[in-house]
Amino acid sequence: MCDPKALWITGQAATTASPARVPVRITFTADNELVTGTTAAADLGNGRRLLLIEGAPGDAELPPGAWAVVDGRALRLTVRAAAPMTDPGRLDGLGRPLPPARRRTPAEREQDRTPRALVTERGILTPRPPARRRKGVRILDSPAVRGWSPIGTPTGENGISVDYVNPPLRIAGALTALPAPQGYKTVVGGVLVVDTGAFNGSAMGAYTVPDGNGNRPSLFAYGSLGSETGFGPPMFQVRGISAGFGWNSRVRVPAADALGSFPFMIALDNPGEIGADEDEVDPLTVLSHLIGGGNPWVRPQEGDLWLAAGLAFDCFETLRGHAMALVQIGSDLSISLLGVGGAQLPTKSDKKIARVEIGIEATLRPQAGELSIGAAFTEKTFLIDPNCKLRGGIGMKFWFGEHAHAGDFALLLGAIPPGREVSPRYPKQQPAGITWGVGSTVNLTGSAYAAFTPKSLMAGAGLDLTFQSGMLRAWLHARIDASLEWNPFYFDVGVGVRVGVSATIKVWFVKIRISVEVGISMRVWGPAVGGEGTIHLWFISFTIPFGAKRRDKEPALGWGGFQGMLPPPENMVRTTPVTGYTGEGAPPTRGADKPWLVDNGGFTFTADTRAPVSKLYLDRTSTTPVATSDPVDILPMKVTDRASELRVWLTYNGGEDSLSDWARTALRGNVANGLWGERPDAPGEGLIPDRILGVRLVSPPVDHGTSTGFLDELGLGFDPIAPDGNQPLQEEDATGPVPQRPGGVIRTIQEGVDTAGTRANRAALADALKGFGAGLGSLDADLSAYARAAGTAFTAEPMLVPAG
Numbered sequence: 001m002c003d004p005k006a007l008w009i010t011g012q013a014a015t016t017a018s019p020a021r022v023p024v025r026i027t028f029t030a031d032n033e034l035v036t037g038t039t040a041a042a043d044l045g046n047g048r049r050l051l052l053i054e055g056a057p058g059d060a061e062l063p064p065g066a067w068a069v070v071d072g073r074a075l076r077l078t079v080r081a082a083a084p085m086t087d088p089g090r091l092d093g094l095g096r097p098l099p100p101a102r103r104r105t106p107a108e109r110e111q112d113r114t115p116r117a118l119v120t121e122r123g124i125l126t127p128r129p130p131a132r133r134r135k136g137v138r139i140l141d142s143p144a145v146r147g148w149s150p151i152g153t154p155t156g157e158n159g160i161s162v163d164y165v166n167p168p169l170r171i172a173g174a175l176t177a178l179p180a181p182q183g184y185k186t187v188v189g190g191v192l193v194v195d196t197g198a199f200n201g202s203a204m205g206a207y208t209v210p211d212g213n214g215n216r217p218s219l220f221a222y223g224s225l226g227s228e229t230g231f232g233p234p235m236f237q238v239r240g241i242s243a244g245f246g247w248n249s250r251v252r253v254p255a256a257d258a259l260g261s262f263p264f265m266i267a268l269d270n271p272g273e274i275g276a277d278e279d280e281v282d283p284l285t286v287l288s289h290l291i292g293g294g295n296p297w298v299r300p301q302e303g304d305l306w307l308a309a310g311l312a313f314d315c316f317e318t319l320r321g322h323a324m325a326l327v328q329i330g331s332d333l334s335i336s337l338l339g340v341g342g343a344q345l346p347t348k349s350d351k352k353i354a355r356v357e358i359g360i361e362a363t364l365r366p367q368a369g370e371l372s373i374g375a376a377f378t379e380k381t382f383l384i385d386p387n388c389k390l391r392g393g394i395g396m397k398f399w400f401g402e403h404a405h406a407g408d409f410a411l412l413l414g415a416i417p418p419g420r421e422v423s424p425r426y427p428k429q430q431p432a433g434i435t436w437g438v439g440s441t442v443n444l445t446g447s448a449y450a451a452f453t454p455k456s457l458m459a460g461a462g463l464d465l466t467f468q469s470g471m472l473r474a475w476l477h478a479r480i481d482a483s484l485e486w487n488p489f490y491f492d493v494g495v496g497v498r499v500g501v502s503a504t505i506k507v508w509f510v511k512i513r514i515s516v517e518v519g520i521s522m523r524v525w526g527p528a529v530g531g532e533g534t535i536h537l538w539f540i541s542f543t544i545p546f547g548a549k550r551r552d553k554e555p556a557l558g559w560g561g562f563q564g565m566l567p568p569p570e571n572m573v574r575t576t577p578v579t580g581y582t583g584e585g586a587p588p589t590r591g592a593d594k595p596w597l598v599d600n601g602g603f604t605f606t607a608d609t610r611a612p613v614s615k616l617y618l619d620r621t622s623t624t625p626v627a628t629s630d631p632v633d634i635l636p637m638k639v640t641d642r643a644s645e646l647r648v649w650l651t652y653n654g655g656e657d658s659l660s661d662w663a664r665t666a667l668r669g670n671v672a673n674g675l676w677g678e679r680p681d682a683p684g685e686g687l688i689p690d691r692i693l694g695v696r697l698v699s700p701p702v703d704h705g706t707s708t709g710f711l712d713e714l715g716l717g718f719d720p721i722a723p724d725g726n727q728p729l730q731e732e733d734a735t736g737p738v739p740q741r742p743g744g745v746i747r748t749i750q751e752g753v754d755t756a757g758t759r760a761n762r763a764a765l766a767d768a769l770k771g772f773g774a775g776l777g778s779l780d781a782d783l784s785a786y787a788r789a790a791g792t793a794f795t796a797e798p799m800l801v802p803a804g
Contacts, residue, residue: 392432
C-alpha cells in the first residue's frame with residue numbers, strides 16, 4: 001500500500017531475524033521534489049524492530065545506517081569481518097600468526113566498546129544489557145561472584161513491601177503469602193536485601209501452616225552478610241558469612257556441578273542474583289526460586305531439622321571461594337560440606353589466559369551407611385582461550401556399616417556411555433571433556449570417562465575435530481574404549497578413527513553435496529582372545545573377525561573366585577554383646593580369642609553373618625532348625641537353591657550347652673541381588689528383602705534355687721574387734737548408759753521363745769494388727785525350731801543397756 005501524499009509505503013518482508021514475514025513501513029522525507037531521506041522499519045514484535053536509515057530523514061533520532069532496536073536500546077547492525085591479514089613474525093602463545101601491529105585511534109577504541117548486533121545466516125545476535133551501576137556498587141568479575149544486581153521495586157498483592165533508597169543505602173523487601181505445597185494450606189514468606197555500597201546482606205525465610213492433616217508447621221530462616229573487601233590477613237580474608245536453620249524442613253543438597261546455582265551459596269555475595277534473569281530483581285523472586293517449583297531447594301519435611309553456616313573468602317588475593325556446612329537430622333542424619341573455589345590468571349590483567357572454578361560436595365549419612373564425594377568444573381572454567389571450556393567432574397561413593405551394599409564403592413569420571421552401564425546406585429556425572437571453538441572455522445571437542453568399582457575398571461576417550469569454511473567441511477573422529485574385569489578376568493578394548501571431507505556445490509538452482517569418508521576400527525577381547533576389525537569407505541563397510549567369539553554372557557565363577565568377592569572368613573560371622581557384658585575393654589566380636597565375662601543376672605547378645613541364612617540352629621548337633629528362610633542363590637556362580645546354615649551354641653566350663661531355652665529373635669535384612677540373587681534383572685533396586693542374617697539371644701530368667709549350697713568355715717568366719725565391748729568405736733567419750741554383757745542372754749532367749757506365754761502374746765499382737773487391716777494370716781503353732789536356732793544364730797553374748 002502506498003500513500004503518495006504522506007510519502008510512505010507499507011508491506012511485508014522476509015528477514016533472517018524472524019521465520020515468518022514481518023510488517024514493514026518505508027517513510028520518505030522530501031524537499032520540494034527531491035527525496036532527502038528514507039527510513040525503513042520492520043516490526044519483529046515484542047518491542048523489537050529493524051531500522052534502515054539513509055540520508056537525512058526528518059524524524060530520525062539515529063544516524064544513517066542499519067539498526068536493531070531491542071528493549072529500547074538501539075544497536076548498530078554489523079557482520080562478521082573478514083579475517084585480517086596476518087604477520088608471520090607475530091605469533092600468539094599457540095603459535096598462531098597475529099595481525100600486524102598498529103596503533104588504534106581513540107575513535108576506533110570507542111567504537112569497539114560500543115555494543116552492536118551481529119547479523120548471521122540464522123538470525124541477529126544482540127548482547128545482553130549490562131547491569132546498572134550505582135554509586136558505591138562495583139560489578140565484580142571473578143570466579144564464583146557475579147556482582148551485586150540492582151534491586152527492583154518489590155511487589156506483592158497479598159502482603160507488604162518496602163523500598164527505601166538513600167544513596168548509597170538501598171533496602172528492599174517483601175512479606176507476603178505464597179502458593180502452598182500439597183498438604184499445607186498457607187505459606188507466608190519474606191525476604192529483605194540491603195546494600196550499603198560497602199556491605200550487602202540478606203535475610204529470607206518462610207512459615208508453612210498445615211491443612212489439619214496432623215503435620216506440624218514448618219519454618220526456615222537464612223541470612224547472610226557480605227563485603228566487597230575482605231577482613232583479615234592477605235593470606236586469608238573473609239568476605240562474607242551466612243547462617244540458617246529449618247524446623248520441620250529439609251534442604252536439597254546440590255551436586256558438585258550445580259553449586260553455582262545453589263541459593264545459599266549465591267547469597268554470600270549477591271542475594272539479588274538468586275533466580276534472576278533481568279536487570280531489575282523482585283525480592284520475592286529470590287524467595288520463590290528458593291521454595292517454589294516442582295523441586296524446591298527448601299521444602300517442608302515432618303520431624304526434620306537442619307542447620308547451615310557459610311563463609312566467603314579470598315586466599316592470597318588469587319583464590320576466591322565459598323564454603324558451607326549443612327547438617328540435617330530427623331528422617332535421616334546427613335552431614336554435608338559444600339565448597340566452590342576459583343582462580344584466574346593473570347590476576348591483575350584484563351585479558352585472562354585461564355580461569356578455573358571447581359565445586360566440591362561431600363555428604364556423609366552415618367545411619368544409612370553412605371558417603372558420597374563429588375568435584376566438578378563449573379561453567380566459568382576455561383584454559384588458554386575463553387572459548388576453550390572444560391566440563392565434567394568426578395564422583396565417589398562408599399557404602400559401609402549396616403548398609404545392604406556395605407563394602408561396595410564406585411569412582412566415576414564423566415558420564416558412562418551407552419553399552420557400558422554400571423549399577424544405578426553409583427553416582428551420576430555430567431560428561432567430562434573440553435570444547436574449543438578456534439576462530440570461526442575450527443571446532444575441537446574432547447571427551448573422557450572412567451569407572452572403577454570392586455568388579456571392573458572401564459575408561460575411554462574421544463576426539464572430534466571439525467573444520468568448516470563456506471561450503472567445505474572436513475572432520476576427524478577418534479575414540480578408544482577399554483573395559484577390564486578381574487573376577488573373572490576379562491578385557492575388551494576398542495579403538496577407531498574416521499576422517500572425512502564434504503563439499504556443497506551449487507549448480508543452477510540445485511545444491512549437490514559430495515562427501516568422502518574413510519575409517520578403521522579394531523576391537524579385541526579375551527580370554528579366549530578374539531576380535532574384529534572394520535574398514536569403512538564412503539561407499540562400503542566390511543568387518544573381518546578373528547580368533548574366539550566375544551562372550552554373549554558373563555561366565556559362572558568358581559567357589560574360589562566367589563570367595564574373593566566376600567569379606568575375609570574371619571569377618572563373615574560375628575557375635576556382639578548387647579547387655580550384661582562385664583569384662584574389661586571392648587569384647588571380641590570375631591574368633592575365639594578369649595571367653596566373655598558376663599553378668600549372672602542376665603545377658604543378651606547377637607550372632608549375625610554377611611551372607612543370607614536359610615536354616616538357623618541353636619546347638620551344634622541338632623537337625624531341627626529353630627528358624628528357616630528361602631534357599632540361597634549365588635548369582636556370580638550361577639547356582640540356585642543352596643542351603644546356608646548358621647549354628648550358635650554355648651561353650652561353658654569346657655563343655656557345650658544348647659541355647660534352645662534362650663529367648664530368640666531372628667534378625668532380618670536386605671542382601672545384594674548381585675551376590676545372592678537368581679537373575680541380574682530382578683526387581684527391588686538391586687536388593688533382596690527380608691532374609692535371615694542372624695539371631696538375637698536373651699538368657700533365661702535367673703533361678704535362685706532353694707538352698708545356698710555348701711558354706712565352709714571361711715564363709716562363716718569373722719574378724720574380732722579389739723578392744724572388745726566398747727560401742728560406738730569412736731575416740732570421743734560415749735554418752736548415755738554403758739552397754740554391759742551380763743551373760744546368759746542366749747539361754748534366756750532359747751527358754752522364752754517357745755513358751756505358752758510367748759505364743760499367747762504373739763497371737764494377741766496378730767489380732768491387734770488384723771483389727772487395723774494388717775492381718776498376718778495363719779501363724780505357726782510350733783516355735784521349737786526358732787528356740788534351737790537361737791543357740792547358733794549369735795556369735796557372742798549380746799550386749800545390753802538398762803531400759804528406761
